Amino acid sequence: MHIPDGYLSPSTCAAFYAGSTPFWYVALERVKKALHTRLVPLISLFSAFCFLIMMFNLPLPGGTTGHAVGIGLATVVLGPWAAMLAVSVALIIQALFFGDGGITAIGANCFNMAIVGSLVAYVFYRAIAGRAPLVSFRRVVAAGLAGYAAINVSALLAAIEFGIQPLFYKDASGAPLYCPYPLSVSIPAMMIGHLTIAGMAELIVSAGLVAFLQWSDPSLLRATAGNAVKLDEGSRAPAGRSLQPLWMGLGLLMFLTPLGILATGAAWGEWMASDFSSPAIREQIADSSLHQAAPTRAPQGLEQMSQVWTAPFSRYAPPYIRSAKFGYLLSAMFGAGLVTLVCFLVVRLMRGFVVERPRQPAT
Amino acid sequence: MTGHHHRRSRGGFIEHTIDGLHSAMDRALYADRSASGRGLLQRLDPRVKVAGLGALILASAMAAKLWVIAAVLLAAIILAALSFLSIWMIATRVWFATMTFSAAFAVPALFLTPGTVIYTLPALLWTVTSQGITTAGFLILRSETAATLALVLVFTTPWMHILKALRLFRVPVVFVVILGMTCRYILLLLENAHEMFESRKSRTVGPMTRGEQRRIAIASTGALLSRTFHLSNEVYLAMQARGFRGEVYILDDFRMQNSDWLAALGFGGLTAALVWVGH
Numbered sequence: 001m002h003i004p005d006g007y008l009s010p011s012t013c014a015a016f017y018a019g020s021t022p023f024w025y026v027a028l029e030r031v032k033k034a035l036h037t038r039l040v041p042l043i044s045l046f047s048a049f050c051f052l053i054m055m056f057n058l059p060l061p062g063g064t065t066g067h068a069v070g071i072g073l074a075t076v077v078l079g080p081w082a083a084m085l086a087v088s089v090a091l092i093i094q095a096l097f098f099g100d101g102g103i104t105a106i107g108a109n110c111f112n113m114a115i116v117g118s119l120v121a122y123v124f125y126r127a128i129a130g131r132a133p134l135v136s137f138r139r140v141v142a143a144g145l146a147g148y149a150a151i152n153v154s155a156l157l158a159a160i161e162f163g164i165q166p167l168f169y170k171d172a173s174g175a176p177l178y179c180p181y182p183l184s185v186s187i188p189a190m191m192i193g194h195l196t197i198a199g200m201a202e203l204i205v206s207a208g209l210v211a212f213l214q215w216s217d218p219s220l221l222r223a224t225a226g227n228a229v230k231l232d233e234g235s236r237a238p239a240g241r242s243l244q245p246l247w248m249g250l251g252l253l254m255f256l257t258p259l260g261i262l263a264t265g266a267a268w269g270e271w272m273a274s275d276f277s278s279p280a281i282r283e284q285i286a287d288s289s290l291h292q293a294a295p296t297r298a299p300q301g302l303e304q305m306s307q308v309w310t311a312p313f314s315r316y317a318p319p320y321i322r323s324a325k326f327g328y329l330l331s332a333m334f335g336a337g338l339v340t341l342v343c344f345l346v347v348r349l350m351r352g353f354v355v356e357r358p359r360q361p362a363t
Numbered sequence: 364m365t366g367h368h369h370r371r372s373r374g375g376f377i378e379h380t381i382d383g384l385h386s387a388m389d390r391a392l393y394a395d396r397s398a399s400g401r402g403l404l405q406r407l408d409p410r411v412k413v414a415g416l417g418a419l420i421l422a423s424a425m426a427a428k429l430w431v432i433a434a435v436l437l438a439a440i441i442l443a444a445l446s447f448l449s450i451w452m453i454a455t456r457v458w459f460a461t462m463t464f465s466a467a468f469a470v471p472a473l474f475l476t477p478g479t480v481i482y483t484l485p486a487l488l489w490t491v492t493s494q495g496i497t498t499a500g501f502l503i504l505r506s507e508t509a510a511t512l513a514l515v516l517v518f519t520t521p522w523m524h525i526l527k528a529l530r531l532f533r534v535p536v537v538f539v540v541i542l543g544m545t546c547r548y549i550l551l552l553l554e555n556a557h558e559m560f561e562s563r564k565s566r567t568v569g570p571m572t573r574g575e576q577r578r579i580a581i582a583s584t585g586a587l588l589s590r591t592f593h594l595s596n597e598v599y600l601a602m603q604a605r606g607f608r609g610e611v612y613i614l615d616d617f618r619m620q621n622s623d624w625l626a627a628l629g630f631g632g633l634t635a636a637l638v639w640v641g642h
Contacts, residue, residue, distance in 0.1 A: 004464065006505025008425045030536050040537070042385035043596040044544035045591045048552050051545070055383045056584060059376050059576040073588075085538075089545050096525070097517050097546075098387065099457055099510040103423050105418070171427050173478070180472040204577065205584065212585035220592065349569070 001069075001158050001190070001198065002094065003109055004154065007179045009159055009169045017107030017162075027081040039078075039212075043086045046074055048091040054100075058201045066197040071117040071154075072125075072147025072206030077213070079223050080122035085267030087114035108161055112154040119208075121150035125224060134218040134225055144207030155194035160187040165295040199333045370474050376576050377564050384557045390456065391550055397518045403444030404519035408530040409625040415630030416516045422634045423508045427642030435637060436508040439515055446519045453511060461510045462503065470501035522546050527617065548594070556587055 008016075029037055050070035058066055070090075074083035088110040097102040101109050128142035128280070163183030166176040181189070213220050398405065404412060423435040443453060478494030517525070526543050531538070563579065573581070 003463070004506040005420065005424065007468075013424070024538070028537055029482075032537055040541065041544065041595045041602065044541050044546050045595040045598070047541065047545040049588060049591045051549050052552050052556055052587065053584065055380070055387065056580060057376050057379050057383070057470035058580050059573045063587075071443075087542060089538075091547065093546060094544065097522075098390065099461065099513060102506065102509055103513050104509065149465055171497065172383055173494055173497065175478065175494035175499055175501070176472075176476065177427055177498070178552030179502070180498040185475065204581065208581035209588055211549055212581070212588065215380055216585070217592070218588050259499050322599060349512065 001109075001113065001155050001194070002091070002101030003105040003112075003158055003161070005104050007102070007165070007313045008105055009165060009178045010104065011163070012108055012161060012178075015107075016105075016111045020088075020107050020111045023084060026108075027084045029083045031085060033155045039082060041238070043082050043089070044079065046078060046083075047086040047093075048088040050074055050087055051093060053205060054094070058204060066201035068147070068198075068202045068205035069113055069151060070205065071113060071150045072121050072143055072202055073209045075107065075118045075121040076125055076206070076210055076224055077145065077220055080118040083118040083121075086360070112161075113151075113357055114156040115153045116157060117150040120153045121146040122224065124149045126226065129225070131226070134221050137192055139214070139221065139225075140207050140211045143210035144203040147202040147206030148199045152191070152194050152201050155198070156187070157184070159186045159190035162190070184321075187319050232293045249316050351354070376580065377560055377567065381557065381560045381564065382581075384560065386556065388550070388553050391453070391553075394518050395521070397446075398446055398521045400447050400519075402448070402519065404446040404515065406622065407626050408617050408619055409520050409524035410531050410617060410625045411619075411623050412516055413522055413525060413528040413532075415627065416512045418630055418634040419637075420512050422637040422641065423505055423512075427637055428641050429497065429504060431637055431641035432501070432508055436504065436511060438633065439508060439511040443511070443515050443518075446515065448515065448518050455512060457510045457514050458507055458520065461506050465503045465506045466574055469502040472499045472502065482603060498581075521589045544598075551594070552587065552591065555590060556583070559583055559586065590596045 031043065053068050054068040054119055055074075056067060058068065069087070071083065071087055074086050077083075078086060091101060091109050091114060092106055094108050095103050095109070121142040125142050125146035128145055129139045132138040132142075160183065162181060164184035165179040166182055169177040179186070210221065282293075282296070366369065402411050419435055419438065423432045426432050426435070440453075444450060473491050473495040474489045476495035476498050478492035480490045481493050481496075482491040483489070484491070520528075523543065527541075528540050529539055560583065563583065
């Protein structure tokens with residue numbers, strides 16, 4: 001996700017330098033206030049640590065490897081403002097010294113990963129961790145999901161920055177001067193890799209290291225814990241009950257999904273651009289909209305935006321399946337399977353970290 | 364299948380990480396050595412270099428003609444040669460590394476960019492457009508040029524001088540201090556991590572499952588993290604012991620010589636010319 005030089009136009013780069021500056025300024029002001037504390041060496045060392053994390057190749061489930069950025073962990077330990085500085089410094093050194101990420105794109109890279117990434121991670125972490133004790137499993141999950149969310153929001157921002165380039169910058173022959181891919185290509189291309197591999201790496205590292213800190217020095221987690229419950233109160237949730245009935249219920253629901261075809265008409269507000277040209281569907285729209293007549297053509301904006309992304313299972317009816325019922329069932333199985341798989345992987349990974357954790361000494 | 368599986372599991376990721384750490388240390392060492400060389404750029408004032416090479420990067424970013432970007436790349440190569448940097452090293456470390464990424468990004472653009480069709484792939488019937496070739500050229504040339512210029516800067520200027528030069532551009536002192544400390548600790552942590560992985564490798568016998576590999580990776584990262592905190596405490600105590608009260612002083616002792624003014628003029632003129640013809 002480190003955007004290299006030449007992929008963004010100079011004006012985009014300038015805009016992101018300008019957009020990042022106020023955040024850097026506030027972060028520096030906050031650090032200056034706290035300069036008498038241990039924050040300066042801590043930020044420096046954390047930044048060096050983030051730099052190193054980006055070099056560790058983590059073997060991921062499914063046979064690939066990926067590396068984390070360390071946004072999740074930096075935010076949990078340092079808080080969002082100091083994390084912004086630490087990750088920015090790591091990114092600047094990477095760009096200057098190791099050619100990873102462009103120099104003109106430093107502003108954009110820092111904005112995506114260090115600034116927005118830290119803020120997103122902070123919001124997610126605080127929201128999910130709540131007032132849970134510092135050594136609770138919930139904080140491990142919260143850190144993992146915070147890292148996952150941060151990296152994906154950063155990737156989405158990068159994808160949008162890529163995607164808007166061909167709209168504005170072309171040479172005389174019409175050849176794009178910078179990134180040539182429109183949003184319809186850049187967003188899926190970036191997000192597929194980040195929702196799976198890079199997100200997973202960040203999730204594992206954030207969750208794993210927060211679990212490690214809970215075991216080695218939970219006081220380091222205090223900075224972002226708000227008014228968490230005291231350290232030694234409660235730790236892990238009791239062992240779960242058998243999930244067998246739940247699985248059976250889920251399976252039954254999946255097989256009942258073709259019943260959905262019995263309901264006619266599109267859900268209100270979920271019309272497609274092509275629906276507006278069908279008189280029958282326009283009548284349905286009018287019936288369900290207090291008899292407001294629908295326009296004969298799809299609104300232009302809707303038509304344009306609807307072409308941005310075509311889902312593989314559009315309208316729960318994969319184009320390569322003839323039977324509508326079977327297509328519906330297949331979509332249900334695929335969707336439920338995907339959600340289950342992601343949840344399963346998250347739980348599996350979390351469990352791996354926690355099982356080996358020795359009993360927490362009371363502090 | 365089994366053979367392949369075993370080969371991959373036998374600490375493959377440990378070796379991979381060691382390689383990465385090793386090449387980063389190697390690069391830092393080379394930068395240290397080459398920055399103290401006696402080439403053209405090494406003799407210039409760091410402020411002139413930071414501003415001048417930065418301006419060239421900007422010129423290549425702004426150019427809307429391929430040959431102008433190629434001219435900036437050529438200028439970068441000439442500067443590197445005059446500063447006694449190894450072109451072979453630049454080729455392997457920068458051009459090749461940047462190319463693998465850029466090519467993966469640029470090749471689809473050959474087919475996806477709409478425009479005048481100039482070639483159709485025989486079996487797949489994918490069409491290559493002349494606009495696609497131009498845009499792929501822009502991507503690859505620009506990223507190569509900027510990466511080369513950045514490398515020329517760090518390989519001809521000691522890191523501390525680059526940081527001092529940043530002060531001239533009104534970068535806040537705290538930020539410069541953090542940058543400087545980070546760079547020093549990166550080297551220390553690199554060495555630490557390298558030793559840790561080497562010793563882990565020497566103790567690893569037989570194949571590991573991916574789960575085990577992952578646990579080792581996380582455990583090593585955790586160990587590195589606790590060393591980082593330990594070090595941070597020690598550094599803080601050392602800073603306090605020396606009377607650090609929050610004020611930061613940097614010696615700004617650069618003096619512009621005649622040759623520096625001349626170089627600044629050269630960089631300025633070249634950049635202006637490139638921006639003008641590239642527009």
